[in-house]
Amino acid sequence: MPDVSEYTPRSVYMLEPHAAHAIAESGYIPIEAIVERVYGKPYSSLRGCQRDDEHIGNDSVKLYELASDEDYLEALGDLDDAEMYLGRDSRTGEGVLKTGMTELYYWLSIRVADENTPATVEANPPPTQDLENAVFEDRFFADRAFSPSLRLVLGDLIRRGELPRGDYLFRHWW
Incomplete structure (x- = not known):
């Protein structure tokens, strides 16, 4: 048959945010548990x-394509980019960089208050506020203020040898 495109098999890994439900038999990768083990912080x-x-x-459901060299290297380049856009300042009309x-180290610098460290920022800071080393009252507000892109974190975990190169399907449910 002429003009028939060749079939290329693809491996798609399933990401499961609820680590308790991700077991070897289900074929799901517990992304929350891997990230917490690697970075020492819940994600x-x-x-x-x-x-x-x-x-x-x-x-x-969201597909993260990191099987090709181009997609994977682009994710790593975006992760390692030393410039992050924090949003538009409504007073000046300019973007804040x-x-x-x-992004990864910025996220890791954000912490949650404990008995030794009091909160240093309000629960809902403006999007343009620089949150480097900020301490939030609880994890919900810290996560909402800044969580790095899952695509970029996947790229870093592949680079560290924690995950295989491939495409990842994130399926989130409650």
């Missing part, structure tokens, strides 16, 4: 997906 994968697509809801650290 809100839904917030990360919403950073990639702000309209993604709780019952959602954060330079000098990656």
Whole structure:
């Protein structure tokens, strides 16, 4: 048959945000548990997906394509980019940029208050506020203020050898 495109098989890995439900037999990768083990901090994968697509809801499916060299290297380049857009300042009308650290290290610098460390920022800071080393009252507000893109975190985990190269389907449900 001429003009028939050749079939190329693809591996798609399933990401499960609820680590308790991700077991070897189900074929799901517990992204929350892997991220917490690697970075030492809980990660809100839904917030990360919403950073990639702000309209993604709780019952959602999103495909992250990182099988090709181009997609994978683009994700790593975006993660390592030393310039982050924090939003538009309504007073000046200009965009606010954060330079000098990656999205990952910016996120890791944000903490939650404990008995030794009091909160240093309000629950709902303006989007343009620089939150480097900010301490929030609880994890919900810290996650909402800034969670790095799930695509970028996947790229970093692949680079660290924690995940195989491939495409990832994130399925979030409550």
